[in-house]
Amino acid sequence: MHGVVNPEPFDFVVIGAGPCGGAAVVELANISPNSKIALVGREPHAPYERPPLSKSTLLAHAAASQPAGMFGGIEGLRSRGITTFIPDSALSISRDQKTVVLASGKSLIYGKLLLATGSSPRRLEVKGADLTGVHYLRTFEDAKNIAAWIKPNSQVVIVGGGFIGLEVAATASQVGCKVTVLEAGSRLLARSLPELLSNRFAEKFEREGVDVRLNASVISLSGTQRVNAVELAGGEKLAADLVIVGIGNFPDTKLAFDSGLLQNDGVLTDASGLTSDPFIYAAGDVARTKQKLLSHPGYTKRLEAWEPALIQGASCARAMLGQPDSQIPTPWIWSDQFDWNLQIAGHGELADAQIIRPGAKNDALTVMQLHQGTLIGLITLNDGANMAVGRRMLQRGMKVDVVLASDSTIRFKDIFID
Numbered sequence: 038m039h040g041v042v043n044p045e046p047f048d049f050v051v052i053g054a055g056p057c058g059g060a061a062v063v064e065l066a067n068i069s070p071n072s073k074i075a076l077v078g079r080e081p082h083a084p085y086e087r088p089p090l091s092k093s094t095l096l097a098h099a100a101a102s103q104p105a106g107m108f109g110g111i112e113g114l115r116s117r118g119i120t121t122f123i124p125d126s127a128l129s130i131s132r133d134q135k136t137v138v139l140a141s142g143k144s145l146i147y148g149k150l151l152l153a154t155g156s157s158p159r160r161l162e163v164k165g166a167d168l169t170g171v172h173y174l175r176t177f178e179d180a181k182n183i184a185a186w187i188k189p190n191s192q193v194v195i196v197g198g199g200f201i202g203l204e205v206a207a208t209a210s211q212v213g214c215k216v217t218v219l220e221a222g223s224r225l226l227a228r229s230l231p232e233l234l235s236n237r238f239a240e241k242f243e244r245e246g247v248d249v250r251l252n253a254s255v256i257s258l259s260g261t262q263r264v265n266a267v268e269l270a271g272g273e274k275l276a277a278d279l280v281i282v283g284i285g286n287f288p289d290t291k292l293a294f295d296s297g298l299l300q301n302d303g304v305l306t307d308a309s310g311l312t313s314d315p316f317i318y319a320a321g322d323v324a325r326t327k328q329k330l331l332s333h334p335g336y337t338k339r340l341e342a343w344e345p346a347l348i349q350g351a352s353c354a355r356a357m358l359g360q361p362d363s364q365i366p367t368p369w370i371w372s373d374q375f376d377w378n379l380q381i382a383g384h385g386e387l388a389d390a391q392i393i394r395p396g397a398k399n400d401a402l403t404v405m406q407l408h409q410g411t412l413i414g415l416i417t418l419n420d421g422a423n424m425a426v427g428r429r430m431l432q433r434g435m436k437v438d439v440v441l442a443s444d445s446t447i448r449f450k451d452i453f454i455d
Contacts, residue, residue: 044144053153054078057321060350066117079126091204094180104177130296156286156322165258186279189213194277198225201283207374219253309361310353320349342370367431385414
């Protein structure tokens with residue numbers, strides 16, 4: 038770190054230049070154009086689109102040299118009067134002095150501070166995990182490094198059967214790679230899907246030529262300098278030109294921890310994003326936010342996805358300006374894998390019952406997740422129309438007619454009870 042220079046004052050400082058931080062500074066500038074706003078980001082890019090990283094960015098022949106920017110890039114942010122410190126990193130926060138010290142030596146004084154520091158991939162803790170050719174997917178640079186090996190007949194081993202692993206597996210398979218997915222648990226997408234849908238995804242990937250291994254524990258990676266094999270607990274060795282690890286993430290809470298903010302697998306906040314410090318907010322992957330659920334008062338959750346990050350960033354900005362939202366939008370995520378579209382909304386993990394509703398097409402399905410008869414979560418497979426209706430019903434806390442719900446001859450919107 039360089040010597041700390043004279044501090045520069047700002048009304049608002051946002052740490053983290055991902056979609057959440059970007060949405061926050063833009064909303065701050067839109068509502069309060071005369072405010073002094075700073076955005077700090079450690080990557081060498083302004084906020085950019087993340088969903089393509091597991092899809093088009095991995096296609097070397099089609100990948101751009103720069104990520105798909107948001108909000109008009111650096112110039113778009115500066116044209117709104119936002120001061121950018123990109124690339125730079127926040128090293129420490131002094132809550133007493135209301136200052137942030139950056140790696141460059143700059144010091145920023147804040148009126149209010151937003152932590153949008155995101156999350157980092159969990160690392161594979163086995164012998165050989167540090168070999169060349171072992172990758173994690175979080176940034177544009179990660180995707181570009183992986184893209185060089187996504188080519189026909191490459192032997193790609195993916196560790197982890199969650200969203201990132203499966204999206205990368207689908208992309209690599211469609212290019213002509215020989216893909217194996219290793220999931221240590223008993224089913225794919227176990228954190229997000231009921232068993233029926235997990236099984237459908239396993240069958241779909243097998244049909245598409247992906248070798249899916251469940252209950253498959255990796256004990257070591259081997260190779261001289263570059264990885265060339267993955268060894269499983271049973272002793273089997275799989276040849277590998279490329280290993281991609283997607284075994285979850287953890288919130289980047291170091292700044293919050295060092296400054297004494299309350300946390301529990303994420304920085305704890307109220308529904309508006311306010312932390313245990315009255316001048317500091319948190320949003321996006323790093324935040325464990327109180328959800329406004331009448332059925333579960335006090336319930337907190339980390340929303341680890343693209344759409345919630347954008348919404349939370351803008352919502353926190355309004356709260357920082359003294360205009361907190363009266364309602365929190367229902368969390369919603371999606372994932373495209375091969376020709377399938379999966380969408381998940383709400384808080385299905387709190388359900389005490391579920392109803393499965395077949396779709397018009399053979400591979401379409403809707404899962405309604407209920408708590409005491411009220412819709413609390415919804416999953417659709419290749420049925421976006423039901424999701425559009427269901428998100429409105431989730432927001433309104435509608436009850437479901439359980440007799441009609443599984444009958445696909447009845448319009449989806451007609452199964453809800455006022």
